[in-house]
Amino acid sequence: MLITRSYGQQPAPQRQYSEVMYHKIKPGHTLEEALAIEKEWKKIHQVQLDNGHISGWFVISKYLSSNPDRQAYDYVTIKNFTDFAVFGNSYPESHLEKTFGSTTKDKWADLLKRTGEVQEGIKVEIWEGVDAVWNEKQLSPDKSPIWVIDLMRVKDGKDAEYVAMEKDMKKLHQERIKMNNITGWNLAALKYPGGSENGYNYATVNYFGNAKEMGDTRYGEAFQKVMAGQDVNKLVSRIYQTRDLVRQEIYILREFAVKQPALAAK
Template sequence: MKNKQSSRFAGLTLFVSAVVFCTVFVFATTPAKAADQVYVVVEYFNVKPDGHLKYLEAEQKIWKPMHQERIKQGIIVSWNLYAVEFTGSADSYNYVAITTYNNPKTLENPWNAEIPAKVHPNMGLSEILDRTNKAREIVRSELYQGVAAIPSIPFADPANYIQVNYMKVEPGKGSEYEALEKDVWMPIHEESIRSGRTVGWGLWEALFPRGAGRPYQYVTMNTFSDYSYALELSFAESFKAIHPEQDFNEIMKKTNEARVIERIELWNLIDYVVK
């Protein structure tokens, strides 16, 4: 039976400012091991035009030190905060936070009840939540499972930019799609990283929420150290180097039949915590 403090702070997942690191940070552990299973909580936030400074202050001065303590205690692996590029008043969110775990038990109880008081002894929990809730609105939260990533053991620091691709895959076709990504495209991404065009790649499968009404079932991410690379992304040369005997247009046709790109976004790294 869970103690009252654990139950109380399990609800804080809705308030925590939790996709590489680049994708690469997703596979970090303490120390990182390629065999570890990784779970990713992605939270989408909306901040009003006049509230960005207050929001970032809440994230960086209040929540970031608590995330550092969570890492120290082995509860989480990493925390990253991104701004979503090219958003406006019609968009439902403009910031995204990612928290990674490698233990399902810590997913169930992601907070030690003593952390807020330990990190902020002069600030009560009600003040923390009040300042946070006034700074932003949480739009939704999603849980993913890591399927594959390059590199499997990440760099110490995440990359500055991520191209996030939301993939719609027909029911029952998930295994086929994963095989296509890992067998055909993963070597291409490895070549792209070797050539310096990208610095990382990852594939996540959505766990919750799920159902027939979900608009996408997978997310892939390409990560960049330089903004210009995100605007010039092309895998044609890497494809030729890895699959010289295959036809690029045929592979693209097969890929498009396996999934539909529901949406593509560009995220800019704001802050992060890793061990």
């Protein structure tokens, strides 16, 4: 799906990955119950951030989706990391002990039990960051509560051309940031699991501060400023020659843990 920004980490690492888990709320339970459980998981992830095990953790709930199976999943958790070995050791014992203290075993078992009663993780994906641009003045994730995610299927043999096109479009997103239209944009590639049955293999995310900005993306205005004299129709044609837009989804940021203590406390 995406690579989210790792707040408080400068400079950005050469490579960054995201473990993206899709969650389905079980019958008889609510999103509010699931989010209450996620607040407890946040304590563990904050310890992992402080120890450099991960570089960010986010919870987003699905608001709109073009997916015809609208009940496929309800919310998503995203864990950023720079060392792929993290995926093989997601929750080191030392981090659990620092979170739970002397009753680690019982509290960890209880958290897993209560989590399983409310929701189930139905799918996991690993994404790798390709490119991104951010408003460096927007330091807190809660300044970007709306995420518009486009999931693309890049055509066979068109990967290099598609990525080059997105990198060329990056200046449009930079201009939109200057206009206070978006707070950030990123491009990610699906690393695992592969297979054409996924339907998509790349994703872009536009981050918005509010619904008004989302309603007016200001592409046309930005295009005239940074690509004056170019034919917008040719640009659109170039885009569709490299990929198909498989799905668009809109999410709302619900919870997060970041490296900076002030933001984490918030």
